[in-house]
Amino acid sequence: MAIVDGNQRHREQLSDALLSFYAVQTYGDSTNALMGLGVTRPGLVLIGEYVPPSSGVNFLRAMRCERELGHTPVVFVSDNGDPSVLSAALSAGADDCIIKPYRRSALVKSISAQLNIKVERAWRELPPLARNALQDTLTFYSSIADIFDQSLPIQYGAVAESCAALVDAVTTNEFPAILEGIREHDYITYAHSVRVATLLALFGHSIGLPRPQQILLASGGLLHDVGKISIRHSILNKTEKLTDDEWVIIRSHVPAAVNFLRASPDMPKGIVAIAAQHHERLDGSGYPRGLAGGQLNELARMAAIVDIFSSMTDQRVYKPKMAAEGVLKVMTEEMAGQIDQDLLHRFREVFLDTMPAKPTP
Numbered sequence: 001m002a003i004v005d006g007n008q009r010h011r012e013q014l015s016d017a018l019l020s021f022y023a024v025q026t027y028g029d030s031t032n033a034l035m036g037l038g039v040t041r042p043g044l045v046l047i048g049e050y051v052p053p054s055s056g057v058n059f060l061r062a063m064r065c066e067r068e069l070g071h072t073p074v075v076f077v078s079d080n081g082d083p084s085v086l087s088a089a090l091s092a093g094a095d096d097c098i099i100k101p102y103r104r105s106a107l108v109k110s111i112s113a114q115l116n117i118k119v120e121r122a123w124r125e126l127p128p129l130a131r132n133a134l135q136d137t138l139t140f141y142s143s144i145a146d147i148f149d150q151s152l153p154i155q156y157g158a159v160a161e162s163c164a165a166l167v168d169a170v171t172t173n174e175f176p177a178i179l180e181g182i183r184e185h186d187y188i189t190y191a192h193s194v195r196v197a198t199l200l201a202l203f204g205h206s207i208g209l210p211r212p213q214q215i216l217l218a219s220g221g222l223l224h225d226v227g228k229i230s231i232r233h234s235i236l237n238k239t240e241k242l243t244d245d246e247w248v249i250i251r252s253h254v255p256a257a258v259n260f261l262r263a264s265p266d267m268p269k270g271i272v273a274i275a276a277q278h279h280e281r282l283d284g285s286g287y288p289r290g291l292a293g294g295q296l297n298e299l300a301r302m303a304a305i306v307d308i309f310s311s312m313t314d315q316r317v318y319k320p321k322m323a324a325e326g327v328l329k330v331m332t333e334e335m336a337g338q339i340d341q342d343l344l345h346r347f348r349e350v351f352l353d354t355m356p357a358k359p360t361p
């Protein structure tokens, strides 16, 4: 996501409004923006009316002439809704326009609509189960913010239903398409959660768990980081070392998720355990409670393995991705006391057996 606007205060306002949702780069003039966007290739560009040395509309025209930026979704932010400016922006190639003063929800809605168009276009080419798995989990995950804001409980039935196609895709070996389809998704916590859900379902399937247990594992994977919904994107994806205070905020996603899930009367205990214990480690070095050995739930041990594996093999703003084999080696050799090595051994076999040609999901 990029913002191109000559007005510094407006750049900051836009950036603040979006920081909990997207990684944002900002540019204050046309030359730097064209150079930067050509390199970073953002999923969407927000353009304000004033972009030095000329106007936002002229910048948009120049951007559309760049081969790699010709089809990047653009939302044009108009100062006062002047019809001639809106019409010029749309003819220059804006996909949508919003007018100041805008509500934050309208801004996010406009951006999401454009990004979903882009994502769904790619998903349409996937095998049906993988496509349904991505669409169903995204619909469910997007609804969590509303559920969260209204302090309503999550219905287990709704989570389980959203994971049904995902589990079927695992059973029929279509799951690599899910991992591939999620790779470019802009909503990082959702993307990570789908990866964890898919690999947990695969793990459960490969060790012979029945379908309801696979659904439960996938649901636990989808919800394990739900507490991150209230943490700013700038902290979740900080490129520099986190301060002690920021670590406290990051760690708070665990009790936040547990409180959220415990409010649901029908939420299975296994799902709460996955959320509560996925950062605990066998040697007691984890958080938030420093549980050790037999205190760790079996499903949570599986979730911890998949969570570590997914995070380390994923490319993030603050780190490059590692190859799957290298990650499994680190987990075996350097984290031997922290994670269940019997389960890790099984996960390693499952992963290498099922994805020999794609070592990194």
Ligand SMILES: [Fe+2]
Pocket: 224, 225, 253, 278, 279
């Ligand atoms: Fe987590």
Ligand SMILES: [Fe+2]
Pocket: 192, 196, 224, 225, 307
């Ligand atoms: Fe996680």
